[in-house]
Amino acid sequence: MEERVVLSVEHLHISVPAPQGTKKLMNDVSFDLKKGQVLGLVGASGSGKTMTCLAIMGLLADSVLVEQGTIRLEGHNLLQLHPRQMRALRGSRIAVIMQNPMSAFNPTLTIGAHFVETIRTHRPLSRKEASELAVTYLAKTGLRFPDKLMDQYPFQLSGGMLQRVMIAIAMSLQPAVVIADEPTTALDSVHQTQLLDQMYRLCQEQDTAMLLVSHDLGVIAYMADEVMVMNNGSIVEKAPAADLFERPEHPYTRMLLQARADARLA
Numbered sequence: 001m002e003e004r005v006v007l008s009v010e011h012l013h014i015s016v017p018a019p020q021g022t023k024k025l026m027n028d029v030s031f032d033l034k035k036g037q038v039l040g041l042v043g044a045s046g047s048g049k050t051m052t053c054l055a056i057m058g059l060l061a062d063s064v065l066v067e068q069g070t071i072r073l074e075g076h077n078l079l080q081l082h083p084r085q086m087r088a089l090r091g092s093r094i095a096v097i098m099q100n101p102m103s104a105f106n107p108t109l110t111i112g113a114h115f116v117e118t119i120r121t122h123r124p125l126s127r128k129e130a131s132e133l134a135v136t137y138l139a140k141t142g143l144r145f146p147d148k149l150m151d152q153y154p155f156q157l158s159g160g161m162l163q164r165v166m167i168a169i170a171m172s173l174q175p176a177v178v179i180a181d182e183p184t185t186a187l188d189s190v191h192q193t194q195l196l197d198q199m200y201r202l203c204q205e206q207d208t209a210m211l212l213v214s215h216d217l218g219v220i221a222y223m224a225d226e227v228m229v230m231n232n233g234s235i236v237e238k239a240p241a242a243d244l245f246e247r248p249e250h251p252y253t254r255m256l257l258q259a260r261a262d263a264r265l266a
């Protein structure tokens with residue numbers, strides 16, 4: 001594995017049982033993610049983006065079958081790990097930032113309690129040390145009065161603030177890889193840009209790689225170094241972002257870009 005590659009997906013084939021045999025959900029998917037890189041993943045609804053994220057996180061449904069392939073994180077083949085080992089990696093080496101922050105929080109726990117519990121699950125820190133780390137990271141995501149925030153409950157925060165808290169929690173464990181699945185879809189465009197900037201800065205600071213999933217090509221163009229286009233469970237094109245947006249090669253990529261241009265004119 002090349003030195004800067006942290007995550008390597010090779011020849012991944014995934015299927016589910018169907019009335020006539022099996023239905024293929026991912027077909028020979030391969031890609032590498034390097035330290036500090038932002039890799040964008042785009043594709044229409046149902047193309048397999050979330051399935052790719054779930055496979056990496058070891059969270060595929062029981063009915064889903066990995067027929068072939070490997071997923072290596074820092075040299076470990078994730079598909080061969082015991083669920084306990086996978087749980088230990090999830091959160092610490094692979095972090096996830098999802099679309100709907102409210103569903104990620106327990107409404108009866110303060111922000112501080114969420115933070116301290118997550119940190120202490122993965123790091124041998126005292127409550128006080130975990131609390132200090134939490135405050136540091138809340139401030140790093142641009143949240144004001146982080147000390148006060150620690151005592152507040154999720155329902156007291158806006159969606160944008162909660163999304164920042166989720167990013168702060170994810171980044172405080174200094175993961176090798178962050179999977180961000182539509183991280184800013186619920187936000188207006190000003191908050192979206194601020195949050196993307198903040199995420200980018202933190203990842204660069206910590207040399208964390210990001211797999212950024214979005215149906216929004218604007219978000220991908222703004223953030224990604226490289227872009228993969230997925231259709232029907234296959235990667236149909238992968239290229240540096242500037243090349244992909246200027247000279248799309250695959251007809252499906254051209255169609256996605258055209259649909260975006262049409263939507264802008266409408």
Ligand SMILES: Nc1ncnc2c1ncn2[C@@H]1O[C@H](COP(=O)(O)OP(=O)(O)OP(=O)(O)O)[C@@H](O)[C@H]1O
Pocket residue numbers: 016025043044045046047048049050051052061063064215
């Ligand atoms: N547990 C499952 N069992 C059977 N089929 C599934 C399961 N989960 C997802 N699928 C199917 O796998 C395909 C890929 O789904 P996936 O959620 O990865 O798409 P997506 O690109 O993330 O779409 P969206 O942008 O709408 O989130 C879809 O056809 C979906 O219906």
